[in-house]
Amino acid sequence: MRRRPLALVWCAGLALAGCTTPSAPVGTAGAATGTGATSATARTSTGPGTSATGGAGTPTPTASAASATPDPGDPPGPPDELSVAEARARIFVDDAAAVAAGADACSGERAERGAAIRCLHDKAWSGSPATRAAADALFELTGGVVGLEPAQHMEGGWRGPIELVPEAPIGRHLRHLTWIVDANRDFVRFFAALEARAGKKVGYRYRGVAYRFTRSVNKATPSAYAYDWQVAYNVMGSLHWSGDAVRETLFHEIFHLNDAAHGDWSPRALSAIYEGIMTRCTKRPTGPPEHACLTPYAPGSTTVRGGTYYAFTPGNGVMEYGAELALRYYREHRAALGMQPAGGKPFKCGPSDNGVAWRALVDEFFGGVDLTAPCP
Numbered sequence: 001m002r003r004r005p006l007a008l009v010w011c012a013g014l015a016l017a018g019c020t021t022p023s024a025p026v027g028t029a030g031a032a033t034g035t036g037a038t039s040a041t042a043r044t045s046t047g048p049g050t051s052a053t054g055g056a057g058t059p060t061p062t063a064s065a066a067s068a069t070p071d072p073g074d075p076p077g078p079p080d081e082l083s084v085a086e087a088r089a090r091i092f093v094d095d096a097a098a099v100a101a102g103a104d105a106c107s108g109e110r111a112e113r114g115a116a117i118r119c120l121h122d123k124a125w126s127g128s129p130a131t132r133a134a135a136d137a138l139f140e141l142t143g144g145v146v147g148l149e150p151a152q153h154m155e156g157g158w159r160g161p162i163e164l165v166p167e168a169p170i171g172r173h174l175r176h177l178t179w180i181v182d183a184n185r186d187f188v189r190f191f192a193a194l195e196a197r198a199g200k201k202v203g204y205r206y207r208g209v210a211y212r213f214t215r216s217v218n219k220a221t222p223s224a225y226a227y228d229w230q231v232a233y234n235v236m237g238s239l240h241w242s243g244d245a246v247r248e249t250l251f252h253e254i255f256h257l258n259d260a261a262h263g264d265w266s267p268r269a270l271s272a273i274y275e276g277i278m279t280r281c282t283k284r285p286t287g288p289p290e291h292a293c294l295t296p297y298a299p300g301s302t303t304v305r306g307g308t309y310y311a312f313t314p315g316n317g318v319m320e321y322g323a324e325l326a327l328r329y330y331r332e333h334r335a336a337l338g339m340q341p342a343g344g345k346p347f348k349c350g351p352s353d354n355g356v357a358w359r360a361l362v363d364e365f366f367g368g369v370d371l372t373a374p375c376p
C-alpha cells in the first residue's frame, strides 16, 4: 500500500495535527443548513494532539500493509477508477487476508473490471449480505470500494497513543456504510446539478475512492483520515453521528485527496492569505489567534478549545483552511442548487482575502463555476 507521509495524511476533526479540546460552536456563520451548525460542532472533535511537524501522529502500521501485486494484464483504469489490483489492495487489510478470503477466485473475472470488483466485495463481505449489497451499491454509484484499514498505531502526544484496529461495517456499524453510500449519492446529484447548471464539466474527483473501516480503541478519534484516494473511516469517530455530518466530513476529506492530486495546491495558493490572517489575528506573542479577529475569515463556524476556529487552529496548517473552504463551497452550492436551505452572506463577500481565496478555489477545483450570488 502506498502510504503517504504525515504531511500528506489528513484527518477529520483535527485528529492528526494540533488537536485541541472542542467547545461549543460560536455563532452560526457557515451553518447554511439545518445540519451545518450541528455537524460543524462535531467537526471540532478532539484528536490525539500531535504535532503536524514533529512526526508524531504518523500512522505506523502494526500489521503489514495491503500490497496486492499489480498484474500486467490489469492495466489501470481512467484516473477516477480503481483498477482491480487497487481495489483488492484496499478492500483487504493485506494480501494474506485476501488470499484467505478467496479473492484469488476473482482473478478469473478480471476481463471485466466491475465483475471482478463485485467478486472482491463478495469475498470480503460474504458474512453480511447487507454490507455486501451496500458495498456494491457504492461501487455502482461512484466506483468506490469498501474495505478494512490495516491496524495503526499513532503517537497521540499528551492524549497518549491511539490504537486503530480493523472493524467491519456490519451489524450496528452498518449504518456508517449506509451514510457513506448516501453521501456518495449526494455527491453524484450535486455534481450533476452543478455541471448541468454550468453547462460544463467540473472535473472534481469524488469517484473511485476506497472507504476503509477502522475502530479506535477506547477513544473517539481520529474520525477519518485521507491518503492515496482512500478514506480511513473510524466507526467510533465522534464526527460520525448523523448522515449529514458524515456527508460533510467526507467532502472535507475528499478535498484533501483532490488537493494532493493538484500537487498540494493549498500551501501554494493559500499560504500567503492564511499566514496573513494568522499573523494579523495573533495579538499576543505566545497566544493563539483571537477568535473575534478570525470570525470574518472563517469558512466554518466551529471552534476548538481556546476559541480558535477549526480552519485556523495553530499546527493544523493551511490545508485545513483549504478543506474548510471547499466544504463552504459545497454548502453554498447545495443551497444555490436547491439541495438545502439558503444560508447567509456568501463567503466571498466577506473581507477581500475571502474573495481571493474563494476565486482561487473555484478556478482550481470547480472549473470556475460559481453559482453564488454576486456581492453587492
Ligand SMILES: [Zn+2]
Residues within 6 Å of the ligand: 010, 011, 012, 013, 252, 253, 256, 319, 320, 323
Ligand atoms: Zn482535514
